[in-house]
Amino acid sequence: MSHSEIRVRFAPSPTGYPHLGNIRTALFNWLFARHHDGKFILRIEDTDVARKVAGAVENITESLKWLGLDWDEGPYFQSQRLPQYQEIARKLVDQGHAYLCYCSPQRLEEMRREQMRRKQPPKYDRRCRELTGQQRARLEASGVTPVVRFKTPLEEETSFHDLIRGKVTFQNDTLDDFILLKSDSYPTYHLANVVDDHLMVISHVLRADEWLSSTPRHILLYQVLDWQPPQFAHLPMILGPDKAKLSKRHGATNIIDYQRQGYLPEAMINFLSLLGWSLDDKTEFLSREELVKHFTLERVGKTAAIFNKDKLDWMNGVYLRKLTPEQFASQSTLFLQRDLPPSVKHPLDNSYISTITPLIQERAKTLGDVPRLADFFFLGDLEYDQSLLIKGTDTASATKAIETSLERLKPLEAWNTASLEDILRPLATELGLTTSKFFGLLRVAITGRTASPPLFQTMAVLGKERCLKRLNKALHEIKMQN
RNA sequence: GCCCUCAUCGUCUAGGGGACUAGGACGUCAGCCUUUCAAGCUGAAGACAGGGAUUCGAAUUCCCUUGAGGGCACCA
Numbered sequence: 001m002s003h004s005e006i007r008v009r010f011a012p013s014p015t016g017y018p019h020l021g022n023i024r025t026a027l028f029n030w031l032f033a034r035h036h037d038g039k040f041i042l043r044i045e046d047t048d049v050a051r052k053v054a055g056a057v058e059n060i061t062e063s064l065k066w067l068g069l070d071w072d073e074g075p076y077f078q079s080q081r082l083p084q085y086q087e088i089a090r091k092l093v094d095q096g097h098a099y100l101c102y103c104s105p106q107r108l109e110e111m112r113r114e115q116m117r118r119k120q121p122p123k124y125d126r127r128c129r130e131l132t133g134q135q136r137a138r139l140e141a142s143g144v145t146p147v148v149r150f151k152t153p154l155e156e157e158t159s160f161h162d163l164i165r166g167k168v169t170f171q172n173d174t175l176d177d178f179i180l181l182k183s184d185s186y187p188t189y190h191l192a193n194v195v196d197d198h199l200m201v202i203s204h205v206l207r208a209d210e211w212l213s214s215t216p217r218h219i220l221l222y223q224v225l226d227w228q229p230p231q232f233a234h235l236p237m238i239l240g241p242d243k244a245k246l247s248k249r250h251g252a253t254n255i256i257d258y259q260r261q262g263y264l265p266e267a268m269i270n271f272l273s274l275l276g277w278s279l280d281d282k283t284e285f286l287s288r289e290e291l292v293k294h295f296t297l298e299r300v301g302k303t304a305a306i307f308n309k310d311k312l313d314w315m316n317g318v319y320l321r322k323l324t325p326e327q328f329a330s331q332s333t334l335f336l337q338r339d340l341p342p343s344v345k346h347p348l349d350n351s352y353i354s355t356i357t358p359l360i361q362e363r364a365k366t367l368g369d370v371p372r373l374a375d376f377f378f379l380g381d382l383e384y385d386q387s388l389l390i391k392g393t394d395t396a397s398a399t400k401a402i403e404t405s406l407e408r409l410k411p412l413e414a415w416n417t418a419s420l421e422d423i424l425r426p427l428a429t430e431l432g433l434t435t436s437k438f439f440g441l442l443r444v445a446i447t448g449r450t451a452s453p454p455l456f457q458t459m460a461v462l463g464k465e466r467c468l469k470r471l472n473k474a475l476h477e478i479k480m481q482n
Numbered sequence: 483g484c485c486c487u488c489a490u491c492g493u494c495u496a497g498g499g500g501a502c503u504a505g506g507a508c509g510u511c512a513g514c515c516u517u518u519c520a521a522g523c524u525g526a527a528g529a530c531a532g533g534g535a536u537u538c539g540a541a542u543u544c545c546c547u548u549g550a551g552g553g554c555a556c557c558a
Contacts, residue, residue, distance in 0.1 A: 013558045211552095212553075213487085302487080451518055
């Protein structure tokens with residue numbers, strides 16, 4: 001591989017399922033790689049045995065696949081590369097850049113509590129930093145398994161140039177002697193991350209802003225290891241509506257949930273790309289190809305973005321409407337099969353579905369809306385809410401309207417939108433009702449609700465038999481209620 | 483408490499000294515269309531956190547204040 005090749009990675013830890021923020025990071029890495037014709041690498045940072053979540057790796061790969069964020073290498077697993085980290089840790093100890101620490105977690109915990117209580121920055125007191133051989137031998141003999149800590153320089157400062165933030169500087173004395181290797185001999189994030197980014201020849205680290213303050217530690221590691229650090233770009237965070245870092249308590253943040261709710265991957269990609277990045281002052285819609293073509297770090301912003309679900313819904317609706325009727329029908333089918341009430345008999349008839357979905361397409365914001373918007377096309381008997389049935393009309397006129405409609409409709413042979421309109425529209429005048437009232441009444445009788453696709457089209461799709469049956473039932477209910 | 487970062491309409495953002503009476507989008511409101519709901523169209527309301535400084539001129543540069551976020555684990 002050439003030295004100038006762009007190589008980036010998405011490196012999630014399998015301690016949970018990826019949410020919007022994680023995926024936005026993946027997306028920007030992917031876009032950056034594709035834009036520069038580089039490589040996008042997937043690395044699983046599974047160094048925390050205790051917090052590992054079953055199925056997380058599968059969920060991560062599934063999410064990336066759903067969105068079409070294909071990776072060129074990996075997934076690599078850090079848990080399978082333990083010897084590499086251990087060797088580096090050993091080397092650092094040998095060279096005097098790191099040391100063995102025998103302090104117990106309990107002692108550290110107490111110390112932290114005390115520091116917090118005294119409003120001091122919680123920091124390791126470096127008790128083991130300068131142990132004599134004798135002291136070490138005694139601790140070793142007592143059976144304590146040590147951790148390896150980095151010997152952070154006590155003076156001077158560490159700075160680096162962030163591609164998005166510019167120059168960032170930290171005083172070394174504000175840094176801790178952080179742990180490199182845990183007592184279970186797994187590396188911590190800091191060690192594994194640096195070692196892997198170097199070994200995998202990562203050219204650019206594009207990660208969320210929350211990592212900014214650990215970057216000086218990483219820089220320090222690169223320095224003592226005599227490795228060239230990658231370029232860093234810390235992406236603005238995505239926050240929940242409460243302005244806090246996205247987390248479980250923000251609800252359905254797992255990216256796969258959005259798939260389940262019926263968001264389209266294209267819409268998701270487009271929406272996410274605009275969270276922290278923009279092309280110009282007006283472009284809202286960009287295809288995957290356009291995104292790849294135009295994506296640059298220069299146009300990534302610095303300010304954290306609050307996730308705005310309303311806009312996602314709007315955008316998904318636009319993408320839904322852009323689908324061909326055939327595409328929309330086939331995409332809807334899965335959701336209808338999954339979410340229609342159990343009373344609806346399966347399997348569903350595909351040709352019937354394709355007559356319905358055109359009436360739903362411009363009304364759905366997600367594919368998950370489809371079953372709710374279309375259930376009355378599949379249900380047998382409808383349950384009427386009496387207040388809906390007689391809304392805006394009195395019982396007598398409602399009864400008469402439906403009776404007359406039934407009378408005129410029964411002999412109708414050609415049951416289609418035009419013929420239905422030819423019969424029913426004049427009837428409104430005849431009955432002395434506004435079309436709004438008359439059609440509204442029929443709408444409730446036919447669909448069980450006050451809002452639906454256009455009445456005649458709906459009736460045409462439902463068919464004569466079902467419509468007459470529903471009108472009869474509605475009529476019966478009106479009479480029963482009085 | 484300490485460190486770091488950020489700061490334009492409710493939200494996502496454009497803006498990198500004069501083109502800004504600050505543009506676009508979502509949302510909101512109003513109107514049009516209309517058999518309802520949507521969709522569509524038109525319009526409206528709506529922001530440069532505050533204070534200094536630099537400059538002929540600042541949303542744009544610098545400083546301070548304030549606010550917000552993030553980090554400070556044998557978690558990543």
